[in-house]
Amino acid sequence: MTAVLERDTTFDTRFATEPYEVAWAGEARWFVQHVGGDGTATYVTQVSPDGITWCDLDDVEHIVEPGKLVSWPAAGFGHWLRLRAKVEGSVQVRIHLAVKA
Amino acid sequence: MTTTSDLRTALLSADPRLSKFSPLPRILAFDEFDRGTHGWTELLGNYNGRGDLSTVDDHMRDFRPPQLSACNFFDIGTHGALSGTYALKLATRPHKGHTAVAIRRLTMSGRGLVQLETYFAFKSEATLGGGAELDNFGDVQWDGNTHPSEAQFGAFTVATDLCGDGGLRYHTVARYQNTDLDNHFTRRWMAPTVPEPTPREHFEGKVKLEYAADFTAPNPEDWQAFGEPQELCYNEVPTKVNWHYLRWLIDTDKRRNVELQVNDRVMDMRDVPVPPYEERYETLENLLNFYFSVRTHSSVRNFLFLDSVLISVDW
Numbered sequence: 001m002t003a004v005l006e007r008d009t010t011f012d013t014r015f016a017t018e019p020y021e022v023a024w025a026g027e028a029r030w031f032v033q034h035v036g037g038d039g040t041a042t043y044v045t046q047v048s049p050d051g052i053t054w055c056d057l058d059d060v061e062h063i064v065e066p067g068k069l070v071s072w073p074a075a076g077f078g079h080w081l082r083l084r085a086k087v088e089g090s091v092q093v094r095i096h097l098a099v100k101a
Numbered sequence: 102m103t104t105t106s107d108l109r110t111a112l113l114s115a116d117p118r119l120s121k122f123s124p125l126p127r128i129l130a131f132d133e134f135d136r137g138t139h140g141w142t143e144l145l146g147n148y149n150g151r152g153d154l155s156t157v158d159d160h161m162r163d164f165r166p167p168q169l170s171a172c173n174f175f176d177i178g179t180h181g182a183l184s185g186t187y188a189l190k191l192a193t194r195p196h197k198g199h200t201a202v203a204i205r206r207l208t209m210s211g212r213g214l215v216q217l218e219t220y221f222a223f224k225s226e227a228t229l230g231g232g233a234e235l236d237n238f239g240d241v242q243w244d245g246n247t248h249p250s251e252a253q254f255g256a257f258t259v260a261t262d263l264c265g266d267g268g269l270r271y272h273t274v275a276r277y278q279n280t281d282l283d284n285h286f287t288r289r290w291m292a293p294t295v296p297e298p299t300p301r302e303h304f305e306g307k308v309k310l311e312y313a314a315d316f317t318a319p320n321p322e323d324w325q326a327f328g329e330p331q332e333l334c335y336n337e338v339p340t341k342v343n344w345h346y347l348r349w350l351i352d353t354d355k356r357r358n359v360e361l362q363v364n365d366r367v368m369d370m371r372d373v374p375v376p377p378y379e380e381r382y383e384t385l386e387n388l389l390n391f392y393f394s395v396r397t398h399s400s401v402r403n404f405l406f407l408d409s410v411l412i413s414v415d416w
Contacts, residue, residue: 001138003166007145008154018194023171023179024187050175052229079173 001025005083006095008035016084017095019051023079025099030083032062032095033069039089040065045072048080056084064091118184122218123348124413129207132410134169135185141167141410144202144392147300158303160310160319164202164394167191172406174340175227183220183344183408191405193397195226198313201405204392209265211416212354217259217391218411220344223279225253226402227339238399239284250339252286254279255398257405258317259349262297262390263356268381270388272297273351273358274317275370277333282321282398289330290361292373293318299378315396328361328368344408353389 005017022028032043041064045057057074064070074081081097113119118133132139146161148154154162170190172180182188191201227250228235236243239252256278264270276291295318298308310319318324334343350359356377358370391412395405 001169003168004143005166007162018165018192020166021168021170021173021190023173024169050173052175052227079171079179 001099003097003099004095005097006093008092008094010037010090010092011041011085011087012039012090014084014086016046016054017082019048020081020097021051021079022077022081022099025101027100028074028077028081029071029098030062030074030095031069031071031098032064032083032093034064034066034091035094036092037090038066039087039091041085041087041091041093043083043085045074045077046082046084047078048082049078051080054082054084119411121220121346122411124218124411125214125216125415126413127416128411128413130205130410130412133184134189134407134409135182135187138167138169138189139205139410141189141203141205143167144204158300158310159312160314160316161300163194163312164200165192165194167201167203170406172342175229176340180340180342182406189407191393191395193395193403195397195400195402196313197398197400198315198396200313200316200394200396202316202392202394204390205410207389207412208387209353209389210387211414213352214350214359214415215353215389216348216350216413218346218348218413219259220346220408221257222342222344222406223254223257223333223335223395224339224342224404224406225250225399226404228401239280240286246337248338250401251335252280252284253397253399253401254335254403255396256280258392258394258396259347260317260392260394261351262388262392263353264382264385264388265353268383268385269377270382270385271356271375271377273375275349275358275361276317276324277331280398284398287330288332289326290328290368291324291326292358292370293323294325294374294376295320295323296376296378301382317394325374327370327373328366331363331366333363342406
């Protein structure tokens with residue numbers, strides 16, 4: 001399944017994606033595309049026991065520059081996934097989460 | 102002598118997956134969400150010929166992807182669904198007025214009775230932490246039985262989008278309004294008296310709605326109640342899931358509602374208005390769409406859980 005968690009949304013400050021349940025899935029991959037804006041953002045995968053309280057899955061930061069599409073896998077993620085992001089400037093983002101059983 | 106009807110009834114009764122439903126003669130779809138989303142997908146407004154999503158109406162650009170949920174909660178872990186582990190979950194953002202919508206798209210090979218059945222539950226997201234003031238919300242003060250979470254749930258809707266016979270388009274709609282926009286309990290069933298605003302009406306400059314507007318009918322004055330108020334089983338706190346039965350019958354030959362059953366209540370809907378669009382629509386011949394939506398009237402995420410859906414017809 002593919003979920004579009006942000007669809008060309010513009011951010012100019014820190015944000016996190018809405019909680020997404022992946023209890024059924026064994027694989028997950030993020031696709032983050034900057035479709036507009038001249039800013040850069042740094043993304044970290046987060047996990048949660050309950051969809052309310054969150055922590056980083058790992059210490060890897062993924063940097064996305066204007067016009068770029070960046071992808072990375074997530075493994076060992078439990079039942080929930082989201083991204084947190086730090087933004088410099090203004091970014092317009094499209095975020096796909098692809099998950100498989 | 103055993104008749105075909107007797108045999109069918111026996112077969113349905115002996116099948117634990119189907120015996121909790123009362124299908125019409127032809128089953129078009131049987132969606133157990135323990136096994137996938139079965140074509141229930143996010144609704145999105147229309148965009149231009151270049152895939153430019155900035156041309157999507159503001160009030161139809163963020164209806165959120167439905168999720169396969171194990172009904173996981175902070176206090177008890179996995180609750181699970183009625184028919185297995187997973188349910189389809191519609192989740193709003195924590196933004197007053199935000200709506201999440203899942204739609205299923207079919208077409209009609211006939212006219213007549215169409216019935217949608219489902220087992221559903223509705224919850225608000227749990228609130229963790231904060232001060233004692235969070236024990237109050239709307240009409241509720243936490244007393245060990247009633248919980249402020251229940252007053253943080255706005256409304257859920259089941260509806261259709263139907264078109265045929267030369268582009269005549271209309272919606273049938275049934276909404277359970279748990280609270281009004283001021284978070285007071287109303288616990289009533291409602292339907293709009295006007296057709297839903299469409300992307301073409303926006304394109305033609307007739308309507309422009311803001312983000313989080315009520316896309317089914319944006320003006321609260323355009324909704325009217327039917328039947329008697331009905332209290333459902335929220336079950337006290339935001340982390341207990343009790344499944345409710347819903348059966349909704351419409352008639353696409355007469356372009357009318359027929360009746361709505363929710364648990365032990367059957368409501369006659371034959372006099373509930375079904376206003377068609379005045380103008381005809383193209384590319385929608387025999388359109389048979391169903392959608393569920395959930396709308397928060399607070400700054401708390403609202404969830405609609407569906408265990409399973411069965412759609413059947415008499416044609």
